[in-house]
Amino acid sequence: MRSLFDFHGGVKPDYHKEASAQQPIAVAPAPTFLVVPLHQSIGGMPRPLVAAGEQVRKGQRIGAADGNLSAAVHAPVSGTVTAVEMRRMPHPSGLFALCVVIENDGREVWIERQPFDIHAHSAEQTRAYLRDAGIVGLGGAVFPSHLKLAPGKAGKLDALVINGAECEPFITCDDMLMRERAAGIVRGIQIMRELLLPTRVLIGIEDNKPQAIAAMQAACAGLSGIEVIAVPTRYPAGGAKQLIRALTGIEVPHGKRSTDYGVQCFNVGTAHAIHAAIDLGQPLISRIITVAGNVESPRNYDVLIGTPMREVLALAQPLPDTDRLIMGGPMMGVAMPGDEVPVVKATNCILAGSKNLFPPPPPEMPCIRCGDCAKVCPADLQPFELYWYARARIFGKTQEYHLFDCIECGCCAYVCPSHIPLVDYYRFAKSEIWARETEKEAADRAREHHEFRQQREERDKQEKSARLAAKTAAGRERAAAALASVTQTEAAPSPATEARKALIAAALERTRAQQVTPANTTDLAPEQQAEIAAIEARRAEIREQARPHLPPDN
Amino acid sequence: MHNSPYLLKPASVQSVMLRVLAALLPGLAAYVGFFGMAILVQIALASATALAAEALILKLRDKPILLFLGDGSALVTAWLIALSLPPLVPWWLTVLAVVLAIVVAKHLYGGLGQNPFNPAMVAFALMIVAYPQLMSRWPAPGAADFATQWQMISGAAVAGLDALTSATPLDALRTALHTAGSGASVASAISAAQGSTFGQFAGRGWEWVAGGYLLGGLWLLQQRIISWHLPLAFLATLTLLAGMAHWIDGQHFAEPLFHLFGGGAMLAAFFIITDPVSAATTPRGKLIFAAGIALITWIIRSFGAYPDGIAFGVLLMNIAVPLIDRATQPPVFGHKDSAHRDFDHGGPS
Ligand code: SF4
Numbered sequence A: 001m002r003s004l005f006d007f008h009g010g011v012k013p014d015y016h017k018e019a020s021a022q023q024p025i026a027v028a029p030a031p032t033f034l035v036v037p038l039h040q041s042i043g044g045m046p047r048p049l050v051a052a053g054e055q056v057r058k059g060q061r062i063g064a065a066d067g068n069l070s071a072a073v074h075a076p077v078s079g080t081v082t083a084v085e086m087r088r089m090p091h092p093s094g095l096f097a098l099c100v101v102i103e104n105d106g107r108e109v110w111i112e113r114q115p116f117d118i119h120a121h122s123a124e125q126t127r128a129y130l131r132d133a134g135i136v137g138l139g140g141a142v143f144p145s146h147l148k149l150a151p152g153k154a155g156k157l158d159a160l161v162i163n164g165a166e167c168e169p170f171i172t173c174d175d176m177l178m179r180e181r182a183a184g185i186v187r188g189i190q191i192m193r194e195l196l197l198p199t200r201v202l203i204g205i206e207d208n209k210p211q212a213i214a215a216m217q218a219a220c221a222g223l224s225g226i227e228v229i230a231v232p233t234r235y236p237a238g239g240a241k242q243l244i245r246a247l248t249g250i251e252v253p254h255g256k257r258s259t260d261y262g263v264q265c266f267n268v269g270t271a272h273a274i275h276a277a278i279d280l281g282q283p284l285i286s287r288i289i290t291v292a293g294n295v296e297s298p299r300n301y302d303v304l305i306g307t308p309m310r311e312v313l314a315l316a317q318p319l320p321d322t323d324r325l326i327m328g329g330p331m332m333g334v335a336m337p338g339d340e341v342p343v344v345k346a347t348n349c350i351l352a353g354s355k356n357l358f359p360p361p362p363p364e365m366p367c368i369r370c371g372d373c374a375k376v377c378p379a380d381l382q383p384f385e386l387y388w389y390a391r392a393r394i395f396g397k398t399q400e401y402h403l404f405d406c407i408e409c410g411c412c413a414y415v416c417p418s419h420i421p422l423v424d425y426y427r428f429a430k431s432e433i434w435a436r437e438t439e440k441e442a443a444d445r446a447r448e449h450h451e452f453r454q455q456r457e458e459r460d461k462q463e464k465s466a467r468l469a470a471k472t473a474a475g476r477e478r479a480a481a482a483l484a485s486v487t488q489t490e491a492a493p494s495p496a497t498e499a500r501k502a503l504i505a506a507a508l509e510r511t512r513a514q515q516v517t518p519a520n521t522t523d524l525a526p527e528q529q530a531e532i533a534a535i536e537a538r539r540a541e542i543r544e545q546a547r548p549h550l551p552p553d554n
Numbered sequence B: 001m002h003n004s005p006y007l008l009k010p011a012s013v014q015s016v017m018l019r020v021l022a023a024l025l026p027g028l029a030a031y032v033g034f035f036g037m038a039i040l041v042q043i044a045l046a047s048a049t050a051l052a053a054e055a056l057i058l059k060l061r062d063k064p065i066l067l068f069l070g071d072g073s074a075l076v077t078a079w080l081i082a083l084s085l086p087p088l089v090p091w092w093l094t095v096l097a098v099v100l101a102i103v104v105a106k107h108l109y110g111g112l113g114q115n116p117f118n119p120a121m122v123a124f125a126l127m128i129v130a131y132p133q134l135m136s137r138w139p140a141p142g143a144a145d146f147a148t149q150w151q152m153i154s155g156a157a158v159a160g161l162d163a164l165t166s167a168t169p170l171d172a173l174r175t176a177l178h179t180a181g182s183g184a185s186v187a188s189a190i191s192a193a194q195g196s197t198f199g200q201f202a203g204r205g206w207e208w209v210a211g212g213y214l215l216g217g218l219w220l221l222q223q224r225i226i227s228w229h230l231p232l233a234f235l236a237t238l239t240l241l242a243g244m245a246h247w248i249d250g251q252h253f254a255e256p257l258f259h260l261f262g263g264g265a266m267l268a269a270f271f272i273i274t275d276p277v278s279a280a281t282t283p284r285g286k287l288i289f290a291a292g293i294a295l296i297t298w299i300i301r302s303f304g305a306y307p308d309g310i311a312f313g314v315l316l317m318n319i320a321v322p323l324i325d326r327a328t329q330p331p332v333f334g335h336k337d338s339a340h341r342d343f344d345h346g347g348p349s
């Protein structure tokens, strides 16, 4: 038994996992209409490759990656594109985004599927292939995987960490995937190894999943350099940073690339998706989802991306008092704006909630500085200090106390005896800071843009006037020379200089006049404006949610 | 509708406070056993006053009365004041102390969670400065029946007061050392009063009360309501200082056990300096905070004008809490090495 490192803090909520792990993964029936959002990963917004009325085949690329920080999206079924339009997203603010709506013809006509021979291609080509197969992190972060499959500054990787910890209560999709498709996961890991050349592979699984551990061990039998490690069950052991710390002792700071520290971490679902893309030629068009919570028969389903959540939920028979849908687990999940929103690559769980299952917290009391929150914070923060400054809107201080190192795991709010919705305060503070930074950036960009144009105009004018003045001066000089031969005139300021001075003064005047109007955001590209609008929407919504807890503005 | 996390641990301020009260029971039982029912009267009086004062202020401040009364924090303050004051003080002194604690030390600073000073210790310090005479009304073990104690509390004149009250061990030691001049020693003072004031290793009766607090405190540790940093740093520092002084000059300095069990040290270690609101919050900060209180306590006990210095130690260290907390922020995940590098900047490598 290897010795494990420990991460600070963590909590042990009731896990509620047994119910959904009783039955094997079932394939959810394909719906008649699928709504596939184009933007399903961190990074750029893929551009649509299809238009309304077009026929698509199953697995056909319908959105192309926008630059390298992006991943493609594909048609999950064969059928007809009925629209490319704005639809509501599975996002708590209910924002709308561009989606491809496909009517399923039920014929399952695939694109031509070809295994991809990584040995016949360069690493760069393999990464491009994975990007175009739409592979993103399936643990919930949906970061494009191809970008994580390149060695970092260190040049070589000490440990490739495979995350099968799955610490969120209720969720068992990774557990079931490991039990049923261990061989595929291990194949995916072997592909990653070829790209990353890690010294060792560590598969971390919480010790409450003995069957998954056994299945993975069996699948790894005979392979060298791969180790399946049971980690103690404690939320959030499945946080990438926490798992890396537990298995290797390495702490990757916030905002740093883990490869630079010699480690990289992938979810087991991602490993399986990589296997499907490389070995079977199948792009990422479905994923395993746990349907649990306030339902009659919780279970895991293999669901096509774009399926309305309502239809997936119906399979598990929600109880009549269900009053909300949560995407993700009860600790970090987000409430859905409606049940028609589509399943996306980030959807690992659809959790039905009710007043009984997730009762509203008792009234919020003042913080008594008991420090319980600090004891459980896996990021080693002082949550009550963050709370104090976020509440007082002293955002600079929240950053001093490392607000952005907070992973929003919810441990602090879980234990707080004063029932303070601490994470709401951190979301609020973060969104305010982001909004301010975006505003400032936008303003800076606009100002730069504006100043540049002015400089150019001014330069053009000066050049023109100089040419003009030179011409006039040349004429006058001739006349003057003639005059001078008669009378010795005293030296007068050159008219050329005079003209230039006047022009510069006028230009300065104009500049001053224009600068009175504050630098604004009108010079921004439409995407930038859209981005700002989205942030504004999210901000407004967080403000709305935080309002009951916050002291009035003044 | 609220946001994640949707699961909450069944914890509340109320359950914390109730368990603190429960942890006081062993010490209280010993108290009643050795010194009679007076302390129960004082606790009842303090509790009623605290609840009334709290309710009134909450109403004035337009806060939900039942919610905040139910949190139990006022009761804890009341009990700690009653257990800190001599049990034979007249009723109005207890009432005054509790009102000052709740109204001034707690609510004028903003109420629950906002007070920089420990309310019970503010009240205790004010009382000992204002009424030093009354504040020495400690009962002699088993000396007075309940009727006489009741008379004293109700403010009636009581004949033979001196016979009924007794110096606490700390008091007795101080008086002996002060009056007898340089010739006296700790040993002679203690042996002179043996049997009445002093017990096995500290005060008669008091050592049992302190033992009860220790027991309750250990239970609070086990319940994870308090962390070990504060009591351990406090008791260890006190032991170390007393031990060193006693080793250097055994004639004039009492031994560590006496310090630990002879005054309010156990009550302070587990129940008073552990008040979360006014104490330091970081692990290292707690060690510094508690050690500082122990140092001030020992200095006042050994050289000062008051018999016990805990209240002043707590209040002085309360002032330093923001500073201590800021200076002892633990390193954040992933920043541990860089914290070291920052620290090492400029030093020879
Ligand atoms: S757990 Fe709650 S009451 Fe305790 S210090 Fe943290 S925020 Fe304050």
Ligand code: SF4
Residues within 6 Å of the ligand: A373, A376, A377, A378, A379, A380, A381, A383, A405, A406, A407, A408, A409, A410, A411, A412, A413, A422, A423, A426
């Ligand atoms: S939500 Fe943030 S502050 Fe709270 S415990 Fe998690 S990381 Fe720490």
